[in-house]
Amino acid sequence: MSNHELYQTAFSLINHKKLRNFGTSGHVACALETNQGNIFTGICIDLPCSIGLCAEQSAISEMVKNNETAIKRIVAVYEDGSILPPCGRCREFIGQIDDRNMETKIVLPEMKEVLLKDLLPERWDSKWN
Known part of the structure; x- marks a missing residue:
């Protein structure tokens, strides 16, 4: 799947909803392609009080539920159509799921790609890898 097709898959999921007590959902969506395709x-x-789940974590949960852990490429899209780089928590989450994910292609604005390992230099856990 091309970066553009992956982007379109994520963008098609945008459906911003208001939840209880200032909560929201669906204003960021993510699509990932596994090494198995x-x-x-x-x-x-x-949700309030910093409780919530990033779109990347939601997609990764679905992947793991389906017995896969290695991500080939991943993209997150904001409701205005812009591509969002993964936050620090998501970068770490991707890397912690599978050692191979340090080679995951992160799709950035303008369809630029960068490997996760380039977004996470000087790994804190390198002595255990």
């Missing part, structure tokens, strides 16, 4: 998707859920 399967596509998994997710949306964000943002």
